[in-house]
Amino acid sequence: MTGFVRTIDAPKLSPPKGEVGLIHTLRHRVFNSAIGGVLAIAIAALLFWTAWTIIDWAFFRGVWTAPDRELCNAEGAGACWPFIKARSLQWVYGFYPSAERWRVNLVYLIGAISLAGLMIPAIPFKTWNALFFFLLYPVIAFFLLLGGKFGLTLVETEQWGGLLVTLVLSVTAIVVSAPLGILLALGRRSEMPIVSLLSTIFIETVRGVPLVLVLFMAANMFPLFMPPGVNPDKLLKAVIGTSLFASAYMAEIIRGGLQAIPKGQYEGAQAIGLSYWKSMGLIIMPQALKVVIPSIVNNFISLFKDTSLVTVVGLFDLLGIVQTGFNDPKWASAQTSNTGYFALAVIYWAFCFSMSRYSQFIERKLNTSHKR
Amino acid sequence: MTQQSDDQRNSSAPVRGGVDLLYSPKLRGIVSQLIVLLLLAGGIYWIVTNTQANLVKLNQNFGFDFLNKASGFDLSTSLIQYSSDSTFSRALLAGFYNTALVSILGIIFATIIGFIVGVMRLSKNLVVSSAATIYIEIIRNIPLLLQIFIWYALVLKPLPGTKQAINFFDTVFISNRGIIAPHVIFGEGSWISVTLLISALIGTWVFRRWSRKRQEATGQILPAWWISIPIIIAAPILGLLIAGWPLIWDYPVLSGFNFKGGVTLVPEFIALFLALVIYTATFIAEIVRSGIIAVSHGQSEASHALGLDNGKTLRLVVIPQAMRIIIPPLTSQYLNLTKNSSLAVAVGYPDLMYTAGTVNNQSGKAIEVYSIALVVYLTTSLVTSLLMNWFNARVKLVER
Numbered sequence: 037m038t039g040f041v042r043t044i045d046a047p048k049l050s051p052p053k054g055e056v057g058l059i060h061t062l063r064h065r066v067f068n069s070a071i072g073g074v075l076a077i078a079i080a081a082l083l084f085w086t087a088w089t090i091i092d093w094a095f096f097r098g099v100w101t102a103p104d105r106e107l108c109n110a111e112g113a114g115a116c117w118p119f120i121k122a123r124s125l126q127w128v129y130g131f132y133p134s135a136e137r138w139r140v141n142l143v144y145l146i147g148a149i150s151l152a153g154l155m156i157p158a159i160p161f162k163t164w165n166a167l168f169f170f171l172l173y174p175v176i177a178f179f180l181l182l183g184g185k186f187g188l189t190l191v192e193t194e195q196w197g198g199l200l201v202t203l204v205l206s207v208t209a210i211v212v213s214a215p216l217g218i219l220l221a222l223g224r225r226s227e228m229p230i231v232s233l234l235s236t237i238f239i240e241t242v243r244g245v246p247l248v249l250v251l252f253m254a255a256n257m258f259p260l261f262m263p264p265g266v267n268p269d270k271l272l273k274a275v276i277g278t279s280l281f282a283s284a285y286m287a288e289i290i291r292g293g294l295q296a297i298p299k300g301q302y303e304g305a306q307a308i309g310l311s312y313w314k315s316m317g318l319i320i321m322p323q324a325l326k327v328v329i330p331s332i333v334n335n336f337i338s339l340f341k342d343t344s345l346v347t348v349v350g351l352f353d354l355l356g357i358v359q360t361g362f363n364d365p366k367w368a369s370a371q372t373s374n375t376g377y378f379a380l381a382v383i384y385w386a387f388c389f390s391m392s393r394y395s396q397f398i399e400r401k402l403n404t405s406h407k408r
Numbered sequence: 409m410t411q412q413s414d415d416q417r418n419s420s421a422p423v424r425g426g427v428d429l430l431y432s433p434k435l436r437g438i439v440s441q442l443i444v445l446l447l448l449a450g451g452i453y454w455i456v457t458n459t460q461a462n463l464v465k466l467n468q469n470f471g472f473d474f475l476n477k478a479s480g481f482d483l484s485t486s487l488i489q490y491s492s493d494s495t496f497s498r499a500l501l502a503g504f505y506n507t508a509l510v511s512i513l514g515i516i517f518a519t520i521i522g523f524i525v526g527v528m529r530l531s532k533n534l535v536v537s538s539a540a541t542i543y544i545e546i547i548r549n550i551p552l553l554l555q556i557f558i559w560y561a562l563v564l565k566p567l568p569g570t571k572q573a574i575n576f577f578d579t580v581f582i583s584n585r586g587i588i589a590p591h592v593i594f595g596e597g598s599w600i601s602v603t604l605l606i607s608a609l610i611g612t613w614v615f616r617r618w619s620r621k622r623q624e625a626t627g628q629i630l631p632a633w634w635i636s637i638p639i640i641i642a643a644p645i646l647g648l649l650i651a652g653w654p655l656i657w658d659y660p661v662l663s664g665f666n667f668k669g670g671v672t673l674v675p676e677f678i679a680l681f682l683a684l685v686i687y688t689a690t691f692i693a694e695i696v697r698s699g700i701i702a703v704s705h706g707q708s709e710a711s712h713a714l715g716l717d718n719g720k721t722l723r724l725v726v727i728p729q730a731m732r733i734i735i736p737p738l739t740s741q742y743l744n745l746t747k748n749s750s751l752a753v754a755v756g757y758p759d760l761m762y763t764a765g766t767v768n769n770q771s772g773k774a775i776e777v778y779s780i781a782l783v784v785y786l787t788t789s790l791v792t793s794l795l796m797n798w799f800n801a802r803v804k805l806v807e808r
Contacts, residue, residue: 076535246747256774341551388549
């Protein structure tokens with residue numbers, strides 16, 4: 037008796053009629069109950085109304101070309117786009133002299149290349165790249181932006197502004213907070229009572245107060261703490277404030293990572309005779325930091341959003357410089373501030389949303405490597 | 409063997425004694441802590457001497473005496489009696505109350521919206537869940553400060569001046585000075601109403617306990633909510649009727665360019681409150697969502713198998729278990745909201761941060777004023793976490 041063994045697959049049957057397609061989705065995933073259907077219609081109507089209001093304001097009623105505020109001030113006019121066109125360079129560079137803007141571009145470019153190398157998993161030399169980004173790049177950026185040496189003209193920080201200040205603040209804060217946060221986290225977990233107490237006090241105090249207070253303290257109290265006659269730069273004070281603030285949060289993130297490392301790793305490192313710093317640097321930290329990369333990216337996102345608070349202490353970051361444009365007599369109109377805020381929201385959203393997507397991507401990637 | 413190794417150790421001990429001491433973790437610990445302490449003391453000494461020199465140069469001295477002096481500035485809104493003749497300390501107190509007001513109201517509303525949106529995001533209904541996703545993904549990626557400015561522009565700009573205020577029956581007025589509503593003054597005899605309200609609250613609490621006991625014993629369910637809520641509403645009204653309706657309404661009246669009387673909700677408050685609630689609710693929604701996902705699917709399946717409908721499954725089975733996961737991150741969101749309320753400085757709502765800044769400008773006592781603000785914010789954070797920890801301990805899974 038010979039059996040019959042099928043050598044090719046039977047053709048796939050299409051799903052029964054009415055089980056796929058738009059109608060099915062609508063019937064089973066939207067109008068599956070009376071309340072759900074009514075709710076769905078109400079929510080959809082609200083969404084469409086909101087979207088339509090914004091599109092109508094931005095595109096159909098929007099003013100696209102105008103020499104000054106005249107057209108934007110007209111009755112029923114929508115978004116005032118020429119205002120943004122006129123101001124966009126200032127938003128990116130602040131009051132940085134136009135002849136020297138190539139320096140800012142160069143800093144942006146080096147940063148972007150190095151960051152891309154760090155962020156794209158396939159690119160090799162991660163350690164060297166990280167060392168460059170966290171050690172060498174800040175120095176290069178500092179001398180390039182400030183100048184005054186190597187034949188570059190000095191550009192005072194009062195002339196910096198816009199996206200430049202926002203990026204300088206957030207990148208410096210994250211770069212400074214990485215080593216400081218590691219030290220504070222190790223200090224808090226240390227078996228030495230005084231070190232652990234001091235680290236805990238610092239971390240909890242900073243995390244317990246608003247960033248605005250830290251910035252105000254940096255602006256008003258910090259000069260009093262310096263030797264008489266020394267008055268630190270306004271931007272420097274804000275950088276110190278945000279960096280200390282970020283370090284406390286970074287310390288807690290890294291502490292979480294340290295706690296996730298099994299005790300056997302610590303004991304193993306001790307058993308092979310490594311000193312404290314060697315076991316931390318070679319065994320514990322590489323594992324702990326890998327676990328917390330998504331949290332560090334999330335921390336950077338909130339830091340990036342929080343840098344907008346320096347507007348309150350009178351610095352011209354992205355938000356601050358957009359607001360100064362509202363008072364320009366050439367452009368002051370009923371729609372100027374709405375347009376400015378709308379553009380700002382889109383810019384910040386694009387930055388933060390892409391970063392949060394990246395954080396989710398890296399989280400998934402790191403997760404699989406840990407699964408057995 | 410043992411003998412030999414002991415001998416070796418004994419013989420090597422005198423030679424390596426000094427080195428052993430150098431490598432002793434205990435001694436190293438003490439020395440490094442001493443170094444840290446010395447560095448800290450040196451740093452503090454340096455700061456203190458610098459500050460003293462700076463204060464001498466500015467012709468100032470350190471001290472909190474200025475708190476009893478008249479402030480000389482007005483606040484746009486205050487929950488307590490305050491004028492420019494009041495002291496600096498009273499200004500700070502008024503600021504603290506304003507911070508507390510916007511934080512507590514913000515926490516309540518953000519929690520409600522956050523829970524609704526978090527559950528919505530898990531809905532099987534495509535429109536409902538994607539609407540929640542869109543809301544969350546847009547709002548939480550825009551800086552809060554920008555959102556406050558946007559709400560301020562949206563709230564304040566379209567409103568008419570006081571002369572053309574939107575008028576609701578001559579009682580509630582909406583203008584660019586805010587929402588002005590009648591202020592109620594409780595006259596004599598109001599205590600009857602208060603007593604009745606308290607006894608109604610206690611009574612319904614006892615009633616609900618009894619109805620639960622009865623349900624556990626017999627399985628019969630009483631509509632406890634539908635019985636207790638009308639009683640709680642009716643009791644104070646009844647009390648007022650007994651006392652002869654002793655309410656005095658203080659209606660706002662337009663005089664000159666502003667309203668007199670009534671209570672005012674300033675636009676700065678409205679903008680700050682809306683932004684705080686809408687921003688924080690997105691984070692709470694994500695916490696609620698992950699908390700609900702963490703409850704095993706078997707729980708809701710078992711609940712459905714017992715015949716509970718969707719709403720009851722969510723309310724009685726899923727949410728109580730999700731609460732255990734939700735509460736710790738929820739606490740930090742409450743703390744964030746309280747801290748973020750300090751962004752009031754940007755729009756000029758006189759919260760603690762804003763009044764501290766004004767007091768600093770008026771008195772020039774930066775160190776003292778900001779230290780007070782620091783201590784108050786820290787204490788508030790501490791009290792909030794203590795309260796939430798207590799609540800957390802109550803809902804925590806009781807394990808053996």
